[in-house]
Amino acid sequence: MSNLRIIPRLDIKGPNLIKGIQLEGLRVMGDPQKFAIRYYEAGADELIFIDIVASLYGRNNLSDIVRRAADQVFIPITVGGGIRSVDDARHILRSGADKVAINTAAIARPELITEIARRFGSQAMVLSIEAKQVAAGKWEAYTDNGRERTGLDVLEWALRGVELGAGEILLTSVDREGTRRGFDIDLIRQVSDAVPVPVIASGGMGSLGHFIQAATEGHADAVSMADVLHYNRIGLHEIREAGRQAGLAVRVL
């Protein structure tokens, strides 16, 4: 069994690291580079950078931030936000990213998933899904940082995305994001159990228990977190230690 990865998630707007609640009410936290280095040094397994307003503004300006981070951070970096073409993906990978995460553009044109997977390999094509619960056991995929409905069923879209070539799924619960109420375990388990590729649980972590639950009950392969780290509520070391004590296969530093 591969390691349960611990992945700080850095949402970016313009030059700043930001944080919202349910992807709304975005608050400026500071310089993303400082946070990235801090998390790398504290033992993060990977990092995720998402330009969360790239689709909203039709822009993409993460490459400088990624280039700076890649100079000093030597763990895998996933970058998302505003990637709309193979060229965009190439550009961001050349800037130092190891994988690209795509949501809005993949829903607009699903073949993009296949094009990127063929060109750079499935391992570099992460399908990002923003899921909002619409009924018990049912979620709808959203675009534009949780703003626009698509009518797509999350489970069906995840399966289709993998068929098209996605090698990993970043699964964010819009309802839980930023609330510290815990991951949407039902959502994570349904998707994790259905797809043959790794699933990163995202949205809602507020305690060490939530982290463990995502792996044991949610069957997540990786857990991403933002609020608890950005606001210094819990340290990466504590998270790793809690995982180890719970018997989870976390990387030993």
Add this chain to the structure above:
Amino acid sequence: MEKIPYPKAVDYSRYEGEAHAYEAKYGLPSEVRFCVRCVISNQRPNSAVEYKHVKESKKQTINLDEEGVCDACRFAEKKRAEIDWEERERQLVALCDKHRSKDGSYDCIVPGSGGKDSFYASHILRNKYGMHPLTVTWAPHIYTEWGWKNFQRWIHAGHDNLLFTPNGRVHRLLTRLAVDNLFHPFQPFMLGQKFLAPKMALLHKIPLVFFGENEAEYGNPISDTESSKRDWSYFTAADQSKVSLGGVSVHDLKQYFGLEQQDLIPYLPADPYQIEAQKVEVHYLGYYLKWHPQSCYYYAVEHGGFQASPERTPGTYSKYNSIDDRIDDFHYYTTGIKFGIGRATYDAAQEIRSGDITREEGVALVKRFDHEFPERFAEEIFQYLSIPEKEFPQASKMFEQPYMTREYFMALADNFRSPHLWKWEDGQWKLRHAVWHSEHLPK
């Protein structure tokens, strides 16, 4: 009184070519200017005394100073740099100390919807300042599902609440009249909302009322912020004969539309002599505490599980403010028609002033979302605005076409467009001046 006619077709020639200064409607400034700091334009009307609002009313609009900065931005600057918030908080504590009940009875009234701002106001008054607030709510026209849930979350976070729901038929009729006469579907709601708390204060003998932020945060004259107290003219009137609702006088509402005095009670302002006699004080909490809508949202999530709406509101990017009422979408759509200012402009201007987004981002948001037609609840709203004979035997006769249809609404919209803001070009309406036009961007 004449029947309310079907809106006539507009003369497009008045909207072609260049604008003529004399054609600015509603007393709006003929030259359109945008604040160089936020995205608001000088066409934004200040809060009006709504019960005096009739077809012919002229608007007072937001002031832009010689540097091109609006009063709301100046006030935001003042909030950051000049105001001594610790001193203001001491004043709040003194005010609370003066009124706090010893026996656990209610000592203040907090009006609100249970949205993020009223959630913050009542909760912090109760939990930090030891007050015993009675919250009062003037119901939306038609609740959104999430608005209703957030309202419940507010109450369940530890508040007593009086929910006042006006007579649906009367509310529909007044709203329809406000649409036809003023293109202002929110007016009856605003009347009730402004009057309810002072009137409840009289009824329940609770002399202290806290509203949230001062409207000057959004552009009323900056001098309004020098007092913690709300101007009485917004919520009292001594003489009922001077009151109009939906642009129709009380007299005509009774004579021609079949309304009785009882139907009008909720919409009538409080009696200033009673307010004086009972020493009711109406304060803005925003005078004492530095108001930040985004922080109110965080606070409401933290202390009561407040939820953003599941999708962005039409006409804007936002999911966390003004999300209770299905007719709200239309309120902002109509301000877009009349003043050229849509929902994204209001939201972005506020967030720029609070430092949450940049002006460049705000401009992009306005360009993308402002003036979007609010499709999601449209059919339901047109039904709501219809006055069928079966439900309104007398009032329906006063409309040439009692049923509100999309065609009717759009024809009405065209009648409310001012030629100095809109032009008719290539078969569609376009803004003559928009904040994303390069000449309006700051140097």
